[in-house]
Amino acid sequence: MTPLKSFSIAVRTPDGVQPMFVSAAGGRFTIYQRNHVASLTAALAKTFPVVQRLVGEPFFAAMAARFIFQSPPRVPMLADYGADLADFIAAFEPAESLPFLADVARLEYARVRAWHAADHASPPLDGADAVAALLPHRIVLHPSATLIQSDHPVLAIWAANQPETAVPVEDWQPETALVHRSGDVVLNTPIDADTNTFLAALLTAESLESALLALPDPDTAGAALLHVLQLLQAGALITTCHEGTLP
Amino acid sequence: MTAAASSPLRLPPAAELGLPPSAGLGLHREHLDEVLGRAGRLGFIEIHAENFMSEGGPTLALLDQLASQYPISLHGVALSLGGEEPLDPAHLQRLRRIIDRTRPASFSEHLAWASHDGIYFNDLLPIAYDATTLSRVADHVDEAQSALGMRLLLENPSTYVSHAASDWDEIDFLAEIARRTGCGLLLDINNAVVSSVNHGWDPQAYLQRFPLALVGEIHLAGHSETRDDAGQRLLIDSHGEAIAEPVWLHYADVIARAGPLPTLIERDNDIPAFAVVAAEVAQAAAILARHARKAA
Structure with a gap:
């Protein structure tokens, strides 16, 4: 085993012994063990403030320590760290009593990802010609966009736990959220059930036209198309009209 | 060898390189309004590269x-220049993108x-x-300087333990890397004090021996003081406190000997109001000005 390999294992092993080749009396090696966990816990708290607020700081710190050991950062951009925290929470028994917690983590991670994601300039959508021109093209999510389908009122829970507001969750219903960046703002857009169904079909369809034709009830096509146009205009969806502009 | 590293090395001549010999500030989101509004007399801004590696969006616009x-x-x-593994070519590329975008005066x-x-x-x-x-x-320094197309400043570390295998003095080690690679050095006076106290060196002697002619930037930061399990005095490089008085005294001494050098006020934790760090910038600027006048 190389020196830095044993050093790195010792740093990541809580209560582990320090490597033989390091001269440090007085328990000084523990500084590195503590720094590793504390600095990454702080990074996770920055990305997941609502999760931290929902469980409290001591629980969050204990959960983060387990997560950091199981799933350490693989790249040095700390804004990217925590992609799999939601899955970890879903399987973390001590958090079982908060079944919505994993989806809140998904929403918070999607918001940070949206902030740092690539740009994509969308052409303006004005006039019937522009809409007709969209029909043969594939529609995909903007690079900043994430769709989160939750069995819980994930948007309401998130909104209720912002520092500046205290909005009680009044209607405990499943919610689907589309998170994306618009200019300098990250938006949470609620997606209703019909749009959600259509969106799921649209994002895997060959083209907007084929998704509309595949609708089981043609009468709903108008409403679905309207929602898709709104999301295109908001920049949450993009078309593959302009070759070479996709990331 | 990575594709980036195999491109011919074109280091700009030393005269075109480098930060102004004034006092600058490490950027934090909390101070963004004042920094962009030029509220303080900041000679330069230092940014942590890893905070600006976004694909797009407002972070790049801020950059x-x-x-x-x-x-x-x-x-x-x-x-991870000291790592046992090869440098990460993806990370070198990310750094190169920021360098090409911002044309920094210095990379450290x-x-x-x-x-x-x-x-x-x-x-x-x-x-x-x-x-x-x-x-x-x-x-690794050679490879990084080739891949990034610029000279690098290598910073002296703050450490709490030492490797039993070490048979080189820290300053000789830094100077030899600079000699072999042509890199410059970043002298972190707080790190020098922290490591000196933690390893029983004399900080004054450390700074007397440091090759100031190679220094392209100075860092000043705060540390916290505690005792280790054996009751020995232990300094932690916390960057969460005001710059300690001994660090200021060593700094004034270094500037008296070397003349004005680009000086950064670093505060990374428990970020105070802008006025607090601006006062430290002003204090460094005053010391620089005193010795600039003397030099003139």
């Missing part, structure tokens, strides 16, 4: 705005390691000062 207003000191924390990194086995530790970990490690770090 452009900062680069249009200030000389930029680009400071990396994750290149640490005499430390931060990654191993694909895990990023988010800490600057100590290396052994021996011949094997020296060759490896020198190779």
Whole structure:
């Protein structure tokens, strides 16, 4: 085993012994063990403030320590760290009593990802010609966009736990959220059930036209198309009209 | 060898390089309004490269705005120059993108390691000062300078433990890497004090021996003081306190000997109001001005 390999294992092993080749009396090696966990816990708290607020700081710190050991950062951009925290929470028994917690983590991670994601300039959508021109093209999510389908009122829970507001969750219903960046703002857009169904079909369809034709009830096509146009205009969806502009 | 590293090395001549010999500030989101509004007399701004590696969006727009207003000191924390493994070519590319975008006046990194086995530790970990490690770090510095197309400043570390294998003095080790690679040095006076106290060196002697002619930037930061389990005095490089009085005294002494050098006020934790860090910038600027007049 190389020196830095044993050093790195010792740093990541809580209560582990320090490597033989390091001269440090007085328990000084523990500084590195503590720094590793504390600095990454702080990074996770920055990305997941609502999760931290929902469980409290001591629980969050204990959960983060387990997560950091199981799933350490693989790249040095700390804004990217925590992609799999939601899955970890879903399987973390001590958090079982908060079944919505994993989806809140998904929403918070999607918001940070949206902030740092690539740009994509969308052409303006004005006039019937522009809409007709969209029909043969594939529609995909903007690079900043994430769709989160939750069995819980994930948007309401998130909104209720912002520092500046205290909005009680009044209607405990499943919610689907589309998170994306618009200019300098990250938006949470609620997606209703019909749009959600259509969106799921649209994002895997060959083209907007084929998704509309595949609708089981043609009468709903108008409403679905309207929602898709709104999301295109908001920049949450993009078309593959302009070759070479996709990331 | 990576594709980026195999491109011909075109280092700009020394005269075109470098930060102004004035006092600058490490950027924090909390001070963005004042920094962009030029509220303080800031000679330059230092940014942590890893905070600006976004694919797009407002972070890159901020980067452009900062680069249009200030000389930029680009400071990396994750290149792991002291690591046992090859440098990460993806990370070199990400750094190169920021360098091409902002044309920084300086790029600096640490005499430390931060990654191993694909895990990023988010800490600057100590290396052994021996011949094997020296060759490896020198190779990594060579590779980084080629890939990034600019000279690098290598920062002296703060450490709490030492490797039993170390048979080189820290300053000789830094100077030898600079000699082999042509890199410059970043003298962190707080790190010098922290490591000196922690390892029983004399900080005054350390700074007397430091090769000031190679120094392209100085860092000043705060530390906290505690005792280790054996009751020995222990300094922690916390960057969360005001700059300690002994660090100021050593700084004034270094500037008296070397003349004005680009000086950064670093505060990374428990970020105070802008006025608090601006006062430290002003204090450094006053010391620089005193010795600029003397030099003139």
